[in-house]
Amino acid sequence: MGVGGVTLAARGRGKLHAACARGAVVAGAGAVALLAVAITFSGSPLPAVLQRTFSLYETHSLKDMEHYVNLVRNIVPAPSAKKHKGQDGRIGVVGGCQEYTGAPYFAAISALKVGADLVHVFCAREAAPVIKSYSPELIVHPILDSRDAAQEVEKWLPRLHSLVVGPGLGRDDLLLNSVGGILEVSKARGLPVVIDADGLWLVAQQPTLIQGYQKAVLTPNHIEFSRLWEAVIKGPMDTKDDSGCVLRLSQALGNVTVVRKGEQDLMSDGQQVLVCNQKGSSRRCGGQGDLLSGSLGVMAHWALLAGPERTDSISPLLVAAWGACTLTRECNQQAFQKHGRSTTTSDMITEVGAAFSKLFET
Ligand SMILES: *[C@@H]1O[C@H](CO)[C@@H](O)[C@H](O)[C@H]1NC(C)=O
Numbered sequence: 311m312g313v314g315g316v317t318l319a320a321r322g323r324g325k326l327h328a329a330c331a332r333g334a335v336v337a338g339a340g341a342v343a344l345l346a347v348a349i350t351f352s353g354s355p356l357p358a359v360l361q362r363t364f365s366l367y368e369t370h371s372l373k374d375m376e377h378y379v380n381l382v383r384n385i386v387p388a389p390s391a392k393k394h395k396g397q398d399g400r401i402g403v404v405g406g407c408q409e410y411t412g413a414p415y416f417a418a419i420s421a422l423k424v425g426a427d428l429v430h431v432f433c434a435r436e437a438a439p440v441i442k443s444y445s446p447e448l449i450v451h452p453i454l455d456s457r458d459a460a461q462e463v464e465k466w467l468p469r470l471h472s473l474v475v476g477p478g479l480g481r482d483d484l485l486l487n488s489v490g491g492i493l494e495v496s497k498a499r500g501l502p503v504v505i506d507a508d509g510l511w512l513v514a515q516q517p518t519l520i521q522g523y524q525k526a527v528l529t530p531n532h533i534e535f536s537r538l539w540e541a542v543i544k545g546p547m548d549t550k551d552d553s554g555c556v557l558r559l560s561q562a563l564g565n566v567t568v569v570r571k572g573e574q575d576l577m578s579d580g581q582q583v584l585v586c587n588q589k590g591s592s593r594r595c596g597g598q599g600d601l602l603s604g605s606l607g608v609m610a611h612w613a614l615l616a617g618p619e620r621t622d623s624i625s626p627l628l629v630a631a632w633g634a635c636t637l638t639r640e641c642n643q644q645a646f647q648k649h650g651r652s653t654t655t656s657d658m659i660t661e662v663g664a665a666f667s668k669l670f671e672t
Contacts, residue, residue, distance in 0.1 A: 382633035385616040399426035401607045402473045406433025410478030411440040417477040420604030423662040460491025472502040474607040476509020502610045506603040510534045514541040522564030529569045553583045567627045575635040579625040590639035591646035597655030606634035640665040
């Protein structure tokens, strides 16, 4: 595998490493992180060895970084005057209710700014005028709380390339029920779906909704990850082995791509674990996750269109996830440089264009 990283086929080392034992974890940084854990727990925490491991970790993570940046560049569609509107991505965002209108707006506008041509928001009736008033650039459908919401959305699916499900969804039973139906019709059409926030809450209640659907990408934070783990794996989580846990949850879901957001973002398709530790900032404002899910919605479409031959046989959705995480962190860093502690998600969204060019355009 031309990843330029370390390949580590972890062998079973008792219970702690049950997760790693299920698959070879490729990709330098992730593998070395696992190696570090393995060393710590094989009973001889040798400081010298650990130190070497960590310097190795840094070198490889830089090298990997360059490699992955190139893979993301490979999936970005080339600008062309011959294209018609919609070719670079028509994205749907499913979310927005009485309480939450910011999240679906952030996800939708991020998708547009990353390069989607059109973005549709499917939200509850009351949220629609609010979301429309934030931006004239979004197409807003006030249908999510209607009885036949899934059929209403289904009518639009032939025109969409991917769905982002969950930003500002809330936990109302009627809405969650509609979203369950929307996930079913999306799967039937083979549409890529990025699931975040209360969309993940729904998946934790009904894992069968996405079980084995390999065009789904889940983007849990720490709490959402624990909830999914509890729902799907049920046993205790090895808190010392984050990479192994992400790999294991992905496999348990039938190799659905899982992106665990955190101090470093870890993502797996059940075969590999990629790490994103692009510099961000200490600032964690609410809404950052929406920038990630919206940009991932677009990149997932681009990556699947490009196919594995353009992503060096790494799963296209994993490359898309890595690209969206890296972009989100770069936006955070750039916004923080200008605004410091007053940085908000709107400031980050303003940086999308510059951050994207800096990272992925040559
Ligand atoms: C998931 O990936 C692992 C590792 O490649 C493989 O052994 C397993 O069969 C896959 N599972 C499914 C459901 O595709």
